[in-house]
Amino acid sequence: MRTPRAPQEPRTTRRTRRTRRYGAAGAAVLSLALALTLGAQATAVPGPAATPDPARSADPARQQIRQYEVAGLRTAQDRTALAGTGTAIDEVLHSSVLITADAGEAERLRKLGYELTPLADTAEGADFQAAAPSDYHTYASMTAAVNDTVARYPGLVSSRVIGRSHEGRDIVAVKVSANVAVDEDEPEILFTHNQHAREHLTVEMALYTLDELTSQYGRDARVTELLDTREIWLIPSVNPDGKHYDTESGAFRSWRKNRQPNSGSSSIGTDLNRNWDHMWGCCGGSSGSTSSATYRGASPESGPETRVVADFVRSRVVGGEQQITAHIDFHTYGELILWPYGYTYADTAAGLTADDRDAFVAVGREMAASNGYTAQQSSDLYITDGSINDWLWADQGIFSYTFEMYPRGASGGGFYPPGSVIDRETARNREAVLILLENADCMYRSIGKESQYCS
Template sequence: MRPRPRGVRTTVLAAALTLALAAPFAARAQDPPAGAADTGERPHQYEVSGLATPAARTALAATGASVDEVHGRTAVVTADRRQLALLRTLGHPVTRLPDPPGAAAAAPGATGFPAGYTKYHTYAQAMSAIDALVARYPSLLTKTVIGKSHEGRDLIALKLSGNAARDKTGPEVLFTAHQHAREHLTVEMALYLLTEFTGKYGTDPRITELLDSREIWVIPDLNPDGGAYDIASGAFRNWRKNRQPNAGSTAVGTDLNRNWEYEWGCCGGSSGSPSGETYRGPAAASSPEVRAVENFVRSRVVGGKQQITAAIDFHTYGELVLWPFGFTNDPTGPGMTRDDHDAFAAVGRKMAASNGYTPEQSSELYLTDGSIDDWLWGDQKIFAYTFEMYPSSSGAGGFYPKDTVIPRETARNREAVLQLLENADCMYRSIGKEGTYCTTR
């Protein structure tokens, strides 16, 4: 997830300090050699206090820990033992937080979601539910396998349209979910959208108009291997990355949302250590999951023009609406004009007003590089947002809210999704410049 805004924007000086701090951390964060024992230790969440500056908050990420939330002078991070040791060298008080209820030791032979979470869908259950929707609504919903995960699971893209068998000339919108394994609520968000749009086409005038004039793509699970691993023991493992091995190390996995090709590894916004929670991988798009989605998005370039105009990537947690860039603190950045930024912000703020989330530029408090939103905009000029869903804090459930919240917290984003779809034909309408940018579309 990304932090809640509780301070001034990170400055160029802070970014430089972060890079300076990251260098010694990277040198000291040694991974176990190949063949060494893998303890299988779960990472845990810790509260770090006394963070008075943006540079201090950014330095947390330089250890390889993931920054899960920020409130004032306090941050919550996920770290393993190596990252915890580095966190302690920063000199801030560090306190371990209680594990979520579902992280307790499972009963012998238990698998899947623990008690209190069984209404979440496993990968197999989600695929079964999707296949049932495709069979029930064949004119509205089609399924395409766009690649395989590292462990061989299908990565699928669902197309929603009033006549899904025919390509329309109208704008296309992309919704993606579950880049991070422990963020299971995002799969439920994708399933909600598929069910809502198929079930209410023909009866809800707003949904009917959108499906008749747009093509909606839903990629419901970018990280099925990591998601399966997180629940395989019948107790949550607090797992974030995919399950791709790393050469020369027993540390497993790449952080998919640091592996995208645009500005990959550029700016101190990811970890170069395979054991890091934000490990960016050995090369840009080195994970099969990221490659599959990048290739799918590129396939939507028709006649030299990208047909996808807008996107949301769903994450948990923090209740945020974020827009590019993450790799720089510049409110515009390379290839982004002031009008681009203003359109991003206007639509983002309006969506946030509808769901009660906090809107901000992704780099508001610390840098990330190699993220999907930066790639979608920087490489493909798609207006891409990240939604950090419920809850707002670790104390309210963190990455593992109970399954009773699923209906409420997925429906909470209905209006924001509809707004993005309605704006997708001309995002610049939000700043009164439709005539300047959209007359030829």
């Protein structure tokens, strides 16, 4: 059986060589029949039926929010150029993309030479939403569900407040492992959820994973073995203020960012998944405009929620070695599995060797084969910078993936699929989660190089 870990005991197991190499590396409803949907990275601006935020312009023309198809964007470079204007992309199609914009933003893009076609029945107020806020857990009911699980399985589950959001809400990390009270010398795996406020299905994914691991321990041999040999961390909501704001009115606001005011501006919020401290703001993959949905923040980790999670990850360095070996950041939508880097089109770059890339690909494709998602490098869609995946890999040496959950396109409900699909779409990722857990002790085993990297 496992033995407790001495708090500062140096470790020479599984990933010591790679840690030395990388530990310091830092430097709706309309279906287009002829379009091959490649997916949507979770980078959209407020959705078609969004309630205008009070901080937005008071100009009525700017408050008319619609979804548009932008034609003539066939390559990742084309899409990156559009994203570089500060416009976020809802969905990537074969030779076009879908975006959401108010009238002023649409006019600005047309002046830049983009061809925009409004989609039918997507004007603000149209009855297109596929769900109601009551279909999903609120922040309060999510917290209650976590507390209930801790109470029912005290030997398997514990939780701790790792910090607080801008508005003072607890950000909680939940640990799941046999002998959970002891910090043991085992691979650790992190799952993060709800960086983007409106992506409520990801919180349901966290609660599903928590329930499945605990209820099946001692019943399912595979789950039992994993909890006996792994330490699993879940952060069910990275952005609790945004989650609360998106639903508190009783109707979805299609809010994406956190709720932190921006100095010198009436615009609210930072895109937490552009606020991480690796290649922050480097490459046209985020916006410096406070009104943009992809606003990167005033500086790396300027979002308090980003800093809380980054500090938690840094706290898992024990004896000079990062204990977390693998990670999934859950988003919606697009049914994708993405890996680093997002800031460059290159398959390999500083801190990402051919072997590293091959291990990412092998495990990513195995997971995708289990859930039917599309596996690809993040920048195959378009450039993003300051993302959690790039930081976790380049700065901490953690194999970090993004899962873009259901649906594949806007016709499935976009960011708000109906509650009737929650059980199906969370369970759909059970096998993929188990695959990552099983590979987490040596990701290089997937390419036949266990002896080289994991001795």
